[in-house]
Amino acid sequence: MPKITKRFVDTASPKANGSDAVFWDEELPGFGLRVKASGGRAYVIQYRNAHGRSRRHTVGKHGHLAPDQARKEARLLLADVARGQDPAEAKRSQRGAITVADLCRRYIEAADKGLILGKRKRPKKASTLATDLGRIDRHIKPLLGTRRVAELVPADINRFMRDVATGKTKVDVKTKKRRALFEPVHGSAPDIAGTGAANPIAMIASFGMALRYSFDMGELADKVDAAIAAVLASGLRTADIKSEGTTAVNTAQMGEAILKELQALHA
Numbered sequence: 096m097p098k099i100t101k102r103f104v105d106t107a108s109p110k111a112n113g114s115d116a117v118f119w120d121e122e123l124p125g126f127g128l129r130v131k132a133s134g135g136r137a138y139v140i141q142y143r144n145a146h147g148r149s150r151r152h153t154v155g156k157h158g159h160l161a162p163d164q165a166r167k168e169a170r171l172l173l174a175d176v177a178r179g180q181d182p183a184e185a186k187r188s189q190r191g192a193i194t195v196a197d198l199c200r201r202y203i204e205a206a207d208k209g210l211i212l213g214k215r216k217r218p219k220k221a222s223t224l225a226t227d228l229g230r231i232d233r234h235i236k237p238l239l240g241t242r243r244v245a246e247l248v249p250a251d252i253n254r255f256m257r258d259v260a261t262g263k264t265k266v267d268v269k270t271k272k273r274r275a276l277f278e279p280v281h282g283s284a285p286d287i288a289g290t291g292a293a294n295p296i297a298m299i300a301s302f303g304m305a306l307r308y309s310f311d312m313g314e315l316a317d318k319v320d321a322a323i324a325a326v327l328a329s330g331l332r333t334a335d336i337k338s339e340g341t342t343a344v345n346t347a348q349m350g351e352a353i354l355k356e357l358q359a360l361h362a
Contacts, residue, residue, distance in 0.1 A: 097126050098123040104136055126169040128157070138165035140172055144181040152183040181335050189243070196240035201233045226300050229307075230320070234264045257326030260356075262319045291345030296323055296335040299353055317362075322356035 097103050099120045110116045119140065119307045120126040122265040126346065135170050144150055154160065155168050173181050178215050193201075205211050206227070209218040215234035219227075238255050239247075287293060303319035306312040326349070344352070 098122050099126070099138075101162055104128060104157055104162055107136070109134075116317055120166065123170060123173075125173055126154075126166055127202070129153075138162075138169065140169045140176075140182070142173060142176045144176070144184070147178050150181065150183040150188065155270065168293050192243045192245050194240065195242050195244055195247070196236050196321075198244055199235060199240070203228065203231070222304075223297065224249070226304060226333055229304070234259050234320070237264050253328060256324050260325035260328055261322060262317065291347060292334050293346045295350045296327075296333075296353070299323060299350070318357055318360045321360055322353050325356045326352045 096119050096234050097123075103118075107118060107128060107130045108116065109130050113132045114131045115132060117132070118128045119141075120128075125140050125142050127141065129137050131137075138154040138157065138160060139243060140154060141149065141151050152172065154165050154172065157165075160168065175182060195296070197312060202211065206224050211219050211224070213219040215286065217324055234255075237257055239251070299319065300323060302314045303323075306319065307316035329352075330341045331349060331352055332338065332342050333346065334343060337343050
C-alpha cells in the first residue's frame with residue numbers, strides 16, 4: 096500500500112478495464128483515494144458501523160482538499176466511527192431531510208384536503224388559510240425556506256421573528272381595486288365571552304388583509320404583520336398559544352401590545 100501524497104494522487108490511474116480504482120493509505124488504515132474512470136479523484140474512508148455493516152464515505156474531492164488535509168479529516172471521521180457514529184448514514188439522512196419550504200408545501204397540500212384543523216377541531220376556513228399562505232410566501236419561505244427543519248433551533252426562530260418585525264421581508268403588493276368582505280376570523284365563542292381568554296391576533300391579521308387586498312395599502316399591511324411578529328417575538332402569548340418560557344396575557348393586553356408596536360412602526 097502506498098502513502099497517499101500529492102505526487103501519488105497526481106499519477107494514480109483507474110483500473111486497466113476502465114473501472115474505478117481505490118488505493119489505501121499505508122499510514123492511516125481505512126483512508127483511501129478513489130480514482131474514477133473519468134479521471135476524477137476523491138478521498139474516502141472505509142469502515143464498519145455499529146451493526147457490522149461495511150460503509151464507504153467520501154471525505155472530499157481532490158483539489159478541494161490536499162492529501163494531508165483529507166487525512167486529518169479522515170482521522171476525525173474514523174474517530175467518530177469508533178464512538179458509534181455512522182458518517183455515511185448521517186450524510187444520507189441529511190440529504191433526505193425536508194426543508195422548511197418542503198414542510199410549507201406539505202402544509203398547503205394538507206390544507207387543500209381539509210386536513211389542517213383550527214379551533215373546535217374543524218378544518219381551517221379559506222380566509223384563515225389565505226392569511227397562512229400570504230405569510231408563507233412573504234415571510235417564511237424567503238427567510239427560512241432553504242433551511243432543513245431538523246437543524247432549526249430556537250435562535251433561528253427568534254431571528255426570523257425579528258427580521259419580519261424590522262421589515263426585512265417587506266414587499267409592496269399591487270392589486271386591482273376591488274371590494275371584499277373580511278370576516279373577523281373567530282365566532283362569538285360564548286363559552287369564553289367576557290373572560291379575556293380570546294386570542295385577537297387572527298382578527299387583527301384579517302384587518303391587515305383588508306388593507307393589502309381591498310385598499311391597496313401594502314405598506315401599512317406590512318406594518319400590521321410586523322407589529323404582530325414583534326409582539327410574538329417578545330414572548331407574549333394568550334392562553335391558547337401559551338408555551339413554556341412565554342408570558343401569558345389576556346385579550347386586551349395582547350391587543351394593546353400590538354397597537355403599541357404598530358404605533359411605533361408608523362411613527
